Amino acid sequence: MIRLGTRGSALALAQSQRVADSIAARTGEEVELVTITTQGDVSTAPLASMGGAGVFVVAVREALLAGECDVVVHSLKDLPTAPHPDLVIGAVPKRADARDAGVVAGGVALKDLPAGSRVGTGSPRRQAQLRRRFPELEVVEMRGNVDTRLARVLGDREGVEHDLDAVILAAAGLERIGREGVVTEHLGIDGWPTAPGQGALAVETRADVSGALKRALIGLDHASTRTAVEAERAVLRKLEAGCSAPLGAHAFIDDGMMFLAARVYSPEGEQVSSAHAQYVDDSRTPAEDLANRVVDELLQNGAADLMPKEGAR
Numbered sequence: 001m002i003r004l005g006t007r008g009s010a011l012a013l014a015q016s017q018r019v020a021d022s023i024a025a026r027t028g029e030e031v032e033l034v035t036i037t038t039q040g041d042v043s044t045a046p047l048a049s050m051g052g053a054g055v056f057v058v059a060v061r062e063a064l065l066a067g068e069c070d071v072v073v074h075s076l077k078d079l080p081t082a083p084h085p086d087l088v089i090g091a092v093p094k095r096a097d098a099r100d101a102g103v104v105a106g107g108v109a110l111k112d113l114p115a116g117s118r119v120g121t122g123s124p125r126r127q128a129q130l131r132r133r134f135p136e137l138e139v140v141e142m143r144g145n146v147d148t149r150l151a152r153v154l155g156d157r158e159g160v161e162h163d164l165d166a167v168i169l170a171a172a173g174l175e176r177i178g179r180e181g182v183v184t185e186h187l188g189i190d191g192w193p194t195a196p197g198q199g200a201l202a203v204e205t206r207a208d209v210s211g212a213l214k215r216a217l218i219g220l221d222h223a224s225t226r227t228a229v230e231a232e233r234a235v236l237r238k239l240e241a242g243c244s245a246p247l248g249a250h251a252f253i254d255d256g257m258m259f260l261a262a263r264v265y266s267p268e269g270e271q272v273s274s275a276h277a278q279y280v281d282d283s284r285t286p287a288e289d290l291a292n293r294v295v296d297e298l299l300q301n302g303a304a305d306l307m308p309k310e311g312a313r
């Protein structure tokens with residue numbers, strides 16, 4: 001019996017169940033889901049007041065370290081970039097859709113929404129992107145699980161106020177919970193790069209993992225997804241010291257070639273710094289090399305100046 005720790009949200013359960021099925025098929029062992037309730041799930045306070053989105057990861061990791069479960073699944077974009085000394089990412093499965101998706105009431109295109117229409121997102125990156133591309137729309141701060149966010153646009157849930165015209169969410173999350181049908185448009189990755197690691201999962205275990213579970217995770221790993229998200233996260237890590245502005249980054253590998261593009265936004269979206277690079281050499285560390293080139297270019301393009309100014313907002 002293998003125990004897979006998971007948060008209890010619909011999204012977490014959906015992605016954990018898929019990984020559990022895959023581990024069960026590869027090991028021939030039964031895989032049981034163990035639900036872990038985190039402070040971030042219970043409270044609706046702004047995540048920043050609880051130490052950021054990391055609150056989810058910390059609680060799930062504690063259960064893993066305490067031996068309450070053997071393996072956990074994270075959305076890669078929620079994972080801190082610093083490695084944990086006692087844990088390893090045993091598998092990064094093949095990435096799903098990395099794009100953001102718009103869900104707009106009445107199926108109207110975002111660009112055709114009347115001025116002042118209310119669009120919900122809690123992500124500083126999406127807020128900056130919305131303000132830049134659709135300056136006439138009103139950006140509304142929000143958080144909560146995906147179903148609640150959708151209900152604020154679709155008005156399909158009792159007890160949830162129907163107060164938004166649109167919401168921006170990850171396409172991958174909507175697919176995983178079977179709600180891809182509500183998407184009214186996808187935002188192309190070139191003009192709307194998403195969070196480092198978006199659409200990808202990290203399957204984490206204790207560093208001393210062995211035997212059938214270890215072999216199953218090796219089999220579940222998708223090398224080019226792992227390298228691509230490594231490059232995206234390396235951009236985040238290298239910029240963190242000098243720049244806390246919203247960031248989009250996307251990498252992919254196609255036919256042996258690797259591409260990485262990143263964009264840093266000022267909070268109001270009026271300024272950006274963009275950079276991209278592609279890998280042609282036979283580097284043994286392509287993710288690191290590409291990220292270094294992209295970060296150098298971002299900083300040359302003024303990325304550090306896009307940071308929120310003290311007291312400006």
Ligand SMILES: NCc1[nH]cc(CCC(=O)O)c1CC(=O)O
Pocket residue numbers: 053075076077078168169170171172173197198199200201
């Ligand atoms: N921050 C919350 C979160 N973490 C992962 C996903 C979606 C799934 C993914 O990107 O893998 C979401 C919801 C969203 O951004 O819409």
